[in-house]
Structures are given as C-alpha cells and as structure tokens.
Amino acid sequence: MNILLILSTxxxxxxxxxxxxxxxxRRSVRTFRSVxxxxxxxxxxxxxxxxxxxxxxxxxxxxxxxxxxxxxxLVYSDAQLIIGNKVGxxxxxxVATKFIRIGNNVMIGGGSTIVDSDFHSLxxxxxxTPKDEIHMKSSDVIIxxxxxxxMNAIILKGVxxxxxxxxxxxxxxxxxxxxxxxxxxxxxxxxxxxx
Numbered sequence: 001m002n003i004l005l006i007l008s009t010x011x012x013x014x015x016x017x018x019x020x021x022x023x024x025x026r027r028s029v030r031t032f033r034s035v036x037x038x039x040x041x042x043x044x045x046x047x048x049x050x051x052x053x054x055x056x057x058x059x060x061x062x063x064x065x066x067x068x069x070x071x072x073x074l075v076y077s078d079a080q081l082i083i084g085n086k087v088g089x090x091x092x093x094x095v096a097t098k099f100i101r102i103g104n105n106v107m108i109g110g111g112s113t114i115v116d117s118d119f120h121s122l123x124x125x126x127x128x129t130p131k132d133e134i135h136m137k138s139s140d141v142i143i144x145x146x147x148x149x150x151m152n153a154i155i156l157k158g159v160x161x162x163x164x165x166x167x168x169x170x171x172x173x174x175x176x177x178x179x180x181x182x183x184x185x186x187x188x189x190x191x192x193x194x195x
Contacts, residue, residue, distance in 0.1 A: 004059075009034045012056070016040065022049040024085075035059055038071040046075035046096075051085035051104065058091070069093075069111070079116075084145070095119075098138040106143060109151035109169065116141045116157045144179075166194055 012034040019042045023029045028050055036058030042048050058070035072093045075081045081096040089108035094100060097117040108114075120127060121135035139158030143149075147161055150169030155161070160176045167173060168184025168191070177183050182191045 005033060005035050008036050008058070012037055012040075016048075016050075019048070022047070024049065024051045028052045028054070036070060038073060040071075040073045042075040043077040043079075045078045046080070048073070048075050048081045048083075048096075050083050051087070053086045054083055055088045056092075057089070057110075096141075097136070099140040100143075101141070102143045103145040103147065103163070105145055106147045106149070108149045109153065111152045112149050112154070114141060114143070114155040118157065150184075164194055 009032065013029065013032065015037065019040055021042065023032070031053045032050060034056040038056050038058050056071045069091045071089055071091060073081065074095045076097040079096045080099045081094060082101045084102055084104040084106065086105045087102055087108070090110040092108045092111070093113045095115045095117070100114060100116050117138040118136050121132050122137070123135060126132045126135050137157070141155060141157065142160045143155070144161060144163040146164045148166045149155070150167055150171065152169055153167050153171045153173065155173045159173050161167070161173070162177055162179035162181070164180045165177050166182045167177070167188065168182070170186070171184045171188040172186040173183065173188045180194045182194045183189060184191050
C-alpha cells in the first residue's frame with residue numbers, strides 16, 4: 001500500500017468518526033479505502049453507514065479518468081445514506097435529503113451524481129425565499145446489487161435500479177430500471193437485456 005492511500009484512509013476514517021458514520025462491522029473499517037480525502041457531511045440526525053470493502057477515489061492522479069473533483073457525500077438532517085459491501089466510486093457526488101441505498105458489488109464511474117431531490121421547489125414563487133427548500137420534493141433512490149454506473153451518469157430522485165444493471169456513461173436516469181437490463185441516454189432508455 002502506498003503512503004497516500006494509508007494516510008488518506010486513516011484521515012478519512014477520523015473524519016467519518018466525527019460525522020458519526022457507522023460501519024457494519026469492525027471488518028468494514030479494516031477493508032475501507034480512500035485515496036485522497038472526500039468532502040463529507042452528515043447533518044443533525046442524519047445517518048450514514050458503510051459495508052465492507054468500500055473504496056473512494058478522490059484525486060485526479062488516482063482516477064482512471066483523471067477527474068480532479070473529490071467524492072462528495074452529503075446527508076441532510078433526518079436523511080439516510082446506506083452503502084453496501086464492495087462498492088467503489090470515483091469522484092462521485094451523492095446527496096441524500098431523504099433516503100439513498102446502494103447495494104452490494106456496485107461500481108460508480110468517475111464524475112457520476114446520485115441525488116434524491118430537486119433541491120428547490122418547482123414553484124417559482126418560492127425561489128430565493130426561505131420556503132424554497134421547505135417545498136422541494138424528495139423521493140428515495142434504491143440501487144440494488146451488481147450495478148455498474150458509467151462515468152458522468154446522473155441518477156435522479158425516485159429511481160429504483162434493479163440488480164445486474166449497466167447504465168451507460170453520460171446517462172440521465174429518471175425512472176426505474178428492471179433487473180438484468182442495460183440502459184443509456186438522456187433520458188436513459190432500455191438498450192438491451194444484460195444476460
């Protein structure tokens with residue numbers, strides 16, 4: 001293991017401890033890896049948990065695509081972000097305002113974004129007022145097991161992605177994807193079965 005990986009993993013684990021991140025087991029802590037330091041925040045009464053063998057890539061040098069942004073994980077008050085076992089992500093943004101669950105054996109490509117909210121009211125009367133965030137809509141995002149999300153994909157609120165799914169690079173996922181399918185495009189559409 002190189003020195004950057006060791007130091008950034010230790011620093012990230014300390015950072016997570018102050019943000020009250022939980023790990024499924026002591027084994028989860030031992031198998032966690034972070035190259036570089038992510039941007040991370042769990043707000044009051046928010047909850048974030050990690051399974052075994054979770055890896056974060058936060059540096060351009062270590063990212064295959066050379067992206068220079070760090071992973072950003074933000075959990076709002078009373079929201080939950082649950083990340084399963086064997087999950088890898090590079091330069092990824094995940095914002096949970098309500099609930100996001102990522103299953104086991106999931107690869108999230110460089111620069112991808114997963115959100116469960118519009119972050120603003122859809123009513124322009126509330127924009128630029130304190131009522132804007134109060135009236136924003138949020139809906140759970142579920143990503144099941146054995147999912148590959150290509151680089152720069154965007155997963156939007158209310159989406160349930162089945163198991164054994166591939167999402168093409170640059171896709172914008174706005175609706176549920178059944179098990180064993182490949183989807184791509186903006187908005188993402190069925191391409192073919194993933195056998």
